[in-house]
Amino acid sequence: MAPHFKRDKDDDWFLPKDVQDQLTKTFKDLKDDVILEVFTQPGVNDEFSDYTVKFCTDLARLTDKITVREFAIPSARADELGVTASPTLCINPDEYHIRFLGAPLGEEGKAFITAIMLVSLKMSALSETSAPIIEALHDKRLIQVFVSPTCPYCPGQAMNAIKCAIAKPDLVTAECIEMNENPELTEHYNVGSVPHTVINEGAHEALGLLPEERFAVELVYLKSAEELLKEGALPGQEGDKAPKGFGTIEPGEVDLVIIGAGPAGLTAGIYAVRAGLKAVVLEKSIIGGQVALTPVVENYPGFATVPGKQLMDIMSEHAREYVPVHEGEGVESIEMGDIENDETITVTTTRGVYSTKAIILVTGASYRKLGAKGEDTYFGRGINYCASCDGYLYKGKSVAIIGGGNTALTDALHLKNLGVEVTLIHRRDTFRAQQPLVDSVEREGIAVLWDTVVDEIQGNDQRVTNLKIRNLKTKAVTDLPVDGAFVAIGQEPATELALSMGVELKPDGFVKVGPDMRTNVPRVYAAGDLVGGLQQIVTAIGEGSIAAMSAFEDIAHPYWK
Numbered sequence: 001m002a003p004h005f006k007r008d009k010d011d012d013w014f015l016p017k018d019v020q021d022q023l024t025k026t027f028k029d030l031k032d033d034v035i036l037e038v039f040t041q042p043g044v045n046d047e048f049s050d051y052t053v054k055f056c057t058d059l060a061r062l063t064d065k066i067t068v069r070e071f072a073i074p075s076a077r078a079d080e081l082g083v084t085a086s087p088t089l090c091i092n093p094d095e096y097h098i099r100f101l102g103a104p105l106g107e108e109g110k111a112f113i114t115a116i117m118l119v120s121l122k123m124s125a126l127s128e129t130s131a132p133i134i135e136a137l138h139d140k141r142l143i144q145v146f147v148s149p150t151c152p153y154c155p156g157q158a159m160n161a162i163k164c165a166i167a168k169p170d171l172v173t174a175e176c177i178e179m180n181e182n183p184e185l186t187e188h189y190n191v192g193s194v195p196h197t198v199i200n201e202g203a204h205e206a207l208g209l210l211p212e213e214r215f216a217v218e219l220v221y222l223k224s225a226e227e228l229l230k231e232g233a234l235p236g237q238e239g240d241k242a243p244k245g246f247g248t249i250e251p252g253e254v255d256l257v258i259i260g261a262g263p264a265g266l267t268a269g270i271y272a273v274r275a276g277l278k279a280v281v282l283e284k285s286i287i288g289g290q291v292a293l294t295p296v297v298e299n300y301p302g303f304a305t306v307p308g309k310q311l312m313d314i315m316s317e318h319a320r321e322y323v324p325v326h327e328g329e330g331v332e333s334i335e336m337g338d339i340e341n342d343e344t345i346t347v348t349t350t351r352g353v354y355s356t357k358a359i360i361l362v363t364g365a366s367y368r369k370l371g372a373k374g375e376d377t378y379f380g381r382g383i384n385y386c387a388s389c390d391g392y393l394y395k396g397k398s399v400a401i402i403g404g405g406n407t408a409l410t411d412a413l414h415l416k417n418l419g420v421e422v423t424l425i426h427r428r429d430t431f432r433a434q435q436p437l438v439d440s441v442e443r444e445g446i447a448v449l450w451d452t453v454v455d456e457i458q459g460n461d462q463r464v465t466n467l468k469i470r471n472l473k474t475k476a477v478t479d480l481p482v483d484g485a486f487v488a489i490g491q492e493p494a495t496e497l498a499l500s501m502g503v504e505l506k507p508d509g510f511v512k513v514g515p516d517m518r519t520n521v522p523r524v525y526a527a528g529d530l531v532g533g534l535q536q537i538v539t540a541i542g543e544g545s546i547a548a549m550s551a552f553e554d555i556a557h558p559y560w561k
């Protein structure tokens with residue numbers, strides 16, 4: 001079938017030169033041929049189809065290992081593969097069931113390139129823990145991962161699905177679905193937050209990015225890990241039904257374990273390794289912490305304005321030149337060992353056991369909940385916490401943003417820019433946010449309800465429809481009809497691990513450290529959002545470097561001896 005979309009001139013490149021160079025380098029590792037089949041239907045998502053065709057044909061020009069075939073919808077080939085959405089992109093469809101519904105834009109571009117590499121290498125890249133779990137799968141699975149181009153969590157979840165589809169090509173189909181380009185499917189599954197994963201057309205659903213091992217378990221059992229725990233079906237419990245291999249561990253000896261891969265953790269990694277320590281950075285979720293979720297950063301020196309995710313990609317690429325950064329590896333427990341007898345610290349993670357001389361805690365903070373009635377009921381169905389991830393869902397709709405700090409105002413501007421009708425709800429009569437953000441909110445004409453709190457989030461069976469709001473000065477209670485609300489009222493420090501080690505907290509709930517980032521527990525240091533204070537990227541970076549240098553000093557000359 002002839003292409004529907006043609007480049008203007010044969011020497012026109014769609015991809016910028018630096019991206020071409022980077023991909024040429026990456027594609028040197030390709031092994032087997034990869035066929036990309038692109039399906040388009042004129043009149044449906046034309047600009048995205050155009051993007052997909054140009055992107056794929058550029059890839060094929062960079063390496064002779066990639067071939068692009070274009071097909072129309074409908075066509076015999078589309079019917080054969082059951083393709084109806086335009087554009088759809090299938091990778092080696094005669095061998096695997098991996099498809100992208102919608103253009104692989106933004107963050108999904110990375111998942112798409114990784115998928116091409118793995119397919120070419122015929123490698124699932126599942127961890128030693130996940131692979132045996134998936135091996136035990138004997139029934140078919142259709143995994144549909146709904147994503148948006150600016151959601152930093154989405155490629156991780158798409159890759160979980162793709163890795164399983166490579167591991168079990170006869171049983172697993174992985175679909176990465178751009179929700180913006182597939183509104184009917186998005187509405188059918190009532191997607192209100194991404195990544196949203198639907199398995200076997202609703203037999204099981206999951207919100208958010210799951211650690212790979214947990215994804216594998218949920219895919220096999222079609223139940224959440226919480227349900228399986230209750231049923232005693234997880235390993236180590238009575239009635240253990242989990243396949244052999246789940247929970248197996250690999251020991252590793254290091255000098256320093258850094259827990260968290262935000263700006264503080266990545267910087268600590270660079271400084272530690274440059275000082276000669278053998279260090280590893282463990283991150284249970286995504287690299288970049290809260291910054292990766294910030295639509296735009298305007299106060300990081302050297303960058304007048306930069307998307308938070310892009311800044312963290314640059315930082316993590318730099319850090320990885322020095323230190324291994326393990327994404328998706330959560331710490332389960334820490335045994336301190338007897339310091340008097342020079343015993344090492346044992347860190348047990350979802351993937352293995354590390355024995356280490358010191359630990360830097362940079363576990364950051366997570367969003368604070370409002371505590372209003374209906375907040376949990378409507379989470380993912382109109383209540384959201386990540387504007388970068390879920391903003392696209394509200395194009396042309398009306399949402400409230402609750403909060404008056406930098407996050408609330410940054411999110412309000414981002415959503416307004418996406419074409420969302422925004423109302424800010426703030427409990428006081430002045431914002432806490434920085435002045436340039438306040439000025440921009442005023443300039444953009446964003447509506448603000450001052451001195452107002454949300455008492456209840458209301459909705460129907462499906463979604464949020466209304467907020468019951470109360471003016472603190474007049475005491476008047478009124479309705480605010482909305483399609484959704486973003487809660488941006490600050491952060492709670494992630495202190496669980498710190499507390500498990502006996503680390504002391506300050507009265508405000510953040511970890512107590514000295515100016516050298518030492519905690520009260522010898523060999524344990526903390527930095528970044530976990531220790532409170534100014535909570536800026538630049539302060540996190542400074543603290544990360546100090547923590548690494550203190551760890552280095554203490555390993556060489558233990559002050560407790």
Ligand code: NAP
Nearest residue numbers: 297298403404405406407408427428432488489490534535
């Ligand atoms: P924040 O600065 O702590 O602000 C939280 C906001 O939510 C405040 O306006 C607060 O009101 C309000 N609030 C708190 N609890 C509430 C409740 N229960 N009900 C209603 N409103 C409530 O949090 P953030 O904006 O998430 O920022 C966290 C940190 O990250 C800050 O240090 C911030 O500077 C940093 N950050 C920086 C940038 C940037 O520089 N570009 C972007 C994002 C975040 P009050 O004002 O009345 O206390």
